[in-house]
Amino acid sequence: MTKTNGSFTAIIPLLIFVFVFLGAGIYNNDFYALPSPVAALIGIVSAFILLKGKVNEKIDTFLKGCGDGKILTMCIIYLLAGAFATVSKATGSVDTIVNLGLNYISAAYFPVGIFVIASFLSFASGTSVGSIVTLGPIVIDLAEKSGSPLGLIGAALLSGAIFGDNLSVISDTTIAATQSMGCDMKDKFRANFKLALPAALVAILIFVLIGFNQEPTSVIMEQKDFNFMLILPYLLVIALSIIGINVFVVLFSGLLFAGVLGMGYGTFGLMEFAKNTYEGFTSMTEIFLLSLLTGGLAALVEKAGGINFLLRNINKIISSKKTALLGIGGLVSVANFCVANNTIAILISGKVSKEITDKYELKPQESASVLDIFACYVQGIIPYGAQILILISLSNFKMSYTDLVLNSFYLHLLLVITLGSIIFKNTKKLTLSKTKI
Numbered sequence: 001m002t003k004t005n006g007s008f009t010a011i012i013p014l015l016i017f018v019f020v021f022l023g024a025g026i027y028n029n030d031f032y033a034l035p036s037p038v039a040a041l042i043g044i045v046s047a048f049i050l051l052k053g054k055v056n057e058k059i060d061t062f063l064k065g066c067g068d069g070k071i072l073t074m075c076i077i078y079l080l081a082g083a084f085a086t087v088s089k090a091t092g093s094v095d096t097i098v099n100l101g102l103n104y105i106s107a108a109y110f111p112v113g114i115f116v117i118a119s120f121l122s123f124a125s126g127t128s129v130g131s132i133v134t135l136g137p138i139v140i141d142l143a144e145k146s147g148s149p150l151g152l153i154g155a156a157l158l159s160g161a162i163f164g165d166n167l168s169v170i171s172d173t174t175i176a177a178t179q180s181m182g183c184d185m186k187d188k189f190r191a192n193f194k195l196a197l198p199a200a201l202v203a204i205l206i207f208v209l210i211g212f213n214q215e216p217t218s219v220i221m222e223q224k225d226f227n228f229m230l231i232l233p234y235l236l237v238i239a240l241s242i243i244g245i246n247v248f249v250v251l252f253s254g255l256l257f258a259g260v261l262g263m264g265y266g267t268f269g270l271m272e273f274a275k276n277t278y279e280g281f282t283s284m285t286e287i288f289l290l291s292l293l294t295g296g297l298a299a300l301v302e303k304a305g306g307i308n309f310l311l312r313n314i315n316k317i318i319s320s321k322k323t324a325l326l327g328i329g330g331l332v333s334v335a336n337f338c339v340a341n342n343t344i345a346i347l348i349s350g351k352v353s354k355e356i357t358d359k360y361e362l363k364p365q366e367s368a369s370v371l372d373i374f375a376c377y378v379q380g381i382i383p384y385g386a387q388i389l390i391l392i393s394l395s396n397f398k399m400s401y402t403d404l405v406l407n408s409f410y411l412h413l414l415l416v417i418t419l420g421s422i423i424f425k426n427t428k429k430l431t432l433s434k435t436k437i
Contacts, residue, residue, distance in 0.1 A: 010306035012050055013297060017043030018348065022338050031340040031384055035286060040293040047300040058300060065299020066292045074179040074291050078284040080251035081170040085125050086280030087255055087273065088233050091262035094134055097121050097234075099226040110148050112207035114139055115160040115410070119200070122164025124234035126171035128379075129386050131161040136394040151403020152210065154391045158380060159203060159410035161387065166376040166414075167196055169241035170251065172287055172343040177372045180350030181357060183364035186244045191369040199417050203410035227265075233258040287343060298351045310352050311359070324360040325422045328353045328367055329374040340385050342375035373418050380411045 021039035025031030048058055065071070088094070097120060105113035114135070122131040135157055143153035165171045169185045178188050237254035241247070259273045268276065301307060314331070318324050331352060336345035349371070357367040379385050383401050392399050 007305065007309055009050060010301060010304040010309055013043045013047035014301050014306060014348070016046045017294075017297065018335070018338050021344075025340060025384065032386065036339075036341070036344055037286060037289040037293055040290055040297060044293060044297050044300070047297060047304075051300060051304040053304075061299050061303045062296040065296040065302075068295050068299070070179045070182065071291055071295035074175055075288050077175050077179070077247055077251065078172070078288050078291070079281045080248065080255065081126060081172075081175065082282075082284035083277045083280030084170065084233075084237065084251050084255045084258065085127070085130075086283060087262065087276045088125070088258045090272075090276045091230055091233070091258050091265070091267050092227065093230045093233060093258070094121065094125065096226040096228070096230040097124065098134060098138065100228070100231070103226070109208065109211040110139075110142055110146060111152055111156040111210055112204055114153060115156040115163075115204065115207055118157050118160025119164045122161045122171075123168045124164070124231075124238065126165065126168040126174075128161035128165035128171075128376075129390065131164065132157060132387055132390050135161075136391060140395050140399075149403070149407075150395055150399045152407045154395065154399045155404050155407030155409070156207060158387055158391060158404060159408050162376050162380045163196060163200055163410055163414075166372055167192055169247070170237065173346055173372050173375060176291075176343050176346040176350065177368040177375075180346060180354055181364040181368040181371070182354065183368050184244065185241055185247055187365035188368040188372070189242065191363070191365040192372060195369065195373065195418050195421060196414060199410055199413035202413050206409050230261060230265075233261065290344065291347060294347045302351065307351055307355060311355055314352070314356065315359075318356070318360065321360055321362055322422055322425055324356050324362055325366065325370050325425075326419075328356055329370050329418075329422075332371050333374045333378050336375050336378040337382060340379075340382055342372075342379040345375045345378075346371050370418070370422070373414060377411055377415050380408060381405055 017040050020042050021031075021034060021036060024034035024039065028034070044062065047062075048055065051058065098117065105117075118131050118135055121134065122128050125131065139153055139157050140150065142148070143150050165173065167189060168174055169189060174185060174188065178185050181188075233254050236257055237250055240250040240253060245253075255277065259277070262268050262276075263270065263273060298307075314327055318327055328349075332345050332349040335348045336342055339345055339348070353367055353371055356362070357364055380387060382388070388401065388404060391404065392401065
């Protein structure tokens with residue numbers, strides 16, 4: 001299977017993967033009804049049928065794609081992140097974060113308080129969906145008791161969950177974006193933080209102003225128990241990640257520390273710690289398999305010239321580093337609108353985005369940040385995304401989709417600030433020739 005310049009046929013297997021996943025979601029009214037690795041497998045089978053070359057050569061190409069160093073690194077990080085999240089939750093760390101925050105929220109400032117709690121919980125645990133599932137029932141109950149608008153409270157939770165997920169060093173999206181672009185997590189975090197922090201601060205200011213204008217409520221907050229020590233595993237992982245310690249060391253240290261705390265407080269024993277660790281591994285089975293299979297599928301598509309075909313066409317509208325970054329953002333946004341999963345969208349568009357990054361000499365951490373931000377933004381506004389579907393269902397469909405999106409100030413601010421940073425970026429027009437790819 002010799003590498004060619006490619007044609008539209010070369011990207012058909014990738015499109016089949018996307019449209020099978022999309023079609024199954026629309027047909028079942030559930031974008032998680034068909035496991036994503038099965039959709040990827042269908043794309044792989046179509047690649048073996050449609051692409052030219054001997055079967056043995058295709059198998060060799062597929063296996064090399066699955067065994068690519070970045071793909072395997074990504075997979076092991078997923079396993080460790082899953083184990084850390086599961087063990088930390090088993091120790092009671094999640095309950096402690098929730099209880100600590102709720103104990104000190106003034107009823108008049110539910111929106112800003114919920115935004116901050118959701119941000120920290122999502123950042124520490126690396127999952128926006130997990131944060132929404134954990135906080136959703138509590139938040140909706142508080143909103144109804146206090147008379148606060150459901151859409152506003154839900155939007156505060158949604159915004160905080162996306163903020164934390166986007167920045168978290170152990171989230172699926174961060175792992176996928178950094179490994180696809182070949183940059184360190186700390187560098188992506190710094191590039192991302194410069195854009196996300198201003199958006200978060202303005203959103204907090206808006207929520208505070210809304211709190212000032214709300215009528216006082218007589219709702220009584222029940223004081224909940226918490227143990228500050230149980231937050232330390234999260235703080236350890238955050239601190240080690242920011243100072244640049246190897247991600248494997250970071251996650252293993254956090255896992256071990258969480259396990260020691262759990263056993264020290266008698267929450268679980270050594271065997272339960274081992275079982276929780278394995279449960280964390282298995283919780284990442286779908287994304288683990290998807291990463292392997294999409295790595296193999298991308299290798300087949302690339303060998304057939306599919307990546308080159310996409311680049312040749314994208315190259316026609318790119319004239320500067322600014323348009324290159326916008327191209328990356330647009331690519332992952334379209335993928336996310338199709339598959340309704342920001343991690344899958346990053347995996348799908350990662351290969352082409354990496355080629356664009358190298359060709360136009362972009363900073364890998366900036367490309368990774370753009371990938372993650374655009375994917376998270378789209379994930380936060382699509383009505384068929386897991387985050388919004390869960391929130392609306394938890395409210396027994398009392399929460400309006402329109403209210404949720406309109407009040408998600410952070411998301412819109414993040415998009416505006418990101419676009420502004422790209423458009424007004426001080427870069428020279430590209431002088432390199434558009435060589436044929």
